Amino acid sequence: MHETTLQISGMTCNHCVMSVTKTLQKIPGVDNVQVDLSKGEAVVRGNAPAEAMVAAVKAAGYGAEVKS
């Protein structure tokens, strides 16, 4: 199982956390998503490509880059 950590910008509240979580969960190959509002991080487990995660989060209106 692969784990990808994304740095997410633009999240201000739990609604943002939910929308980023749902956005990432919709990507084929994503099994588990943990979003941390205070750290501005999303930890994604699954075999989806990181580029797809970044693109989906950006399309949802937030900033994203791959941390690890």
Ligand SMILES: [Cu+2]
């Ligand atoms: Cu919000």
